[in-house]
Amino acid sequence: xxxxxxxxxxxxxxxxxxxxxxxxxxxxxxSVSWYQQTxxxxxxxLFEYFSETxxxxxxxxxxxSGRQFSNSRSEMNVSTLELGDSALYLCASSLETADTGELFxxxxxxxxxx
Amino acid sequence: xxxxxxxxxxxxxxxxxxSSLNCSYTVSGLRGLFWYRQDPGKGPxxxxxxxxxxxxxxxxxxxxxxxxxxxxxxxxxPKPEDSATYLCAVRANDYKLSFGAGTTVxxxx
Numbered sequence: 001x002x003x004x005x006x007x008x009x010x011x012x013x014x015x016x017x018x019x020x021x022x023x024x025x026x027x028x029x030x031s032v033s034w035y036q037q038t039x040x041x042x043x044x045x046l047f048e049y050f051s052e053t054x055x056x057x058x059x060x061x062x063x064x065s066g067r068q069f070s071n072s073r074s075e076m077n078v079s080t081l082e083l084g085d086s087a088l089y090l091c092a093s094s095l096e097t098a099d100t101g102e103l104f105x106x107x108x109x110x111x112x113x114x
Numbered sequence: 115x116x117x118x119x120x121x122x123x124x125x126x127x128x129x130x131x132x133s134s135l136n137c138s139y140t141v142s143g144l145r146g147l148f149w150y151r152q153d154p155g156k157g158p159x160x161x162x163x164x165x166x167x168x169x170x171x172x173x174x175x176x177x178x179x180x181x182x183x184x185x186x187x188x189x190x191x192p193k194p195e196d197s198a199t200y201l202c203a204v205r206a207n208d209y210k211l212s213f214g215a216g217t218t219v220x221x222x223x
Contacts, residue, residue: 004157033211035213042213042214042215042216043158043201043203043213044213045210045211045212045213048209055209056208056209056210058210090157090158092157092158102160102163103158103160103211104160105157105158105159106157107155107156107157108157
């Protein structure tokens with residue numbers, strides 16, 4: 001079956017702009033979570049959505065937001081981009097709330113902020 | 115605050131040379147400890163879930179174990195295709211997932 005699909009795979013923005021990233025989970029998966037990966041900080045949890053509701057949120061500023069649609073597809077938005085937002089943004093899906101930890105990750109969207 | 119520390123940062127092995135990776139954690143109520151493998155340019159791939167001290171899981175040349183303070187990922191007789199970054203993560207009572215920085219394993223033929 002198809003895996004987690006993230007678009008776009010690569011993008012370049014300038015400081016102050018905003019960006020929207022998209023994630024299509026595996027069919028049947030209702031939970032979607034987002035992570036930021038940088039060489040210095042590693043993988044950091046952004047937020048998790050389940051059935052269109054945000055279940056959990058990491059320690060990121062309000063410039064980072066997300067939403068989930070009725071078909072489980074999710075988007076995350078970063079406004080007023082800063083140089084430090086350059087990172088690989090990973091989306092993961094799972095059947096339920098993933099107590100099993102069995103998350104299925106996409107290949108990520110690599111954001112470069114100039 | 116939940117903390118996950120992995121060591122060593124990097125590990126270079128000869129093919130067939132077994133070794134272990136360490137993941138130590140501090141968490142308020144452990145709901146699970148997870149191991150993932152990440153290849154360059156790819157998202158992490160799930161390997162194991164461990165829930166309680168004494169639990170062990172195996173998959174091919176990999177074996178994960180859990181104590182109250184740490185987990186080990188043992189790689190037995192590794193092959194070059196085992197080269198990857200191995201990530202450890204813990205889920206606490208608040209359901210947030212915290213990842214360690216990872217151990218990059220390079221296996222030479």
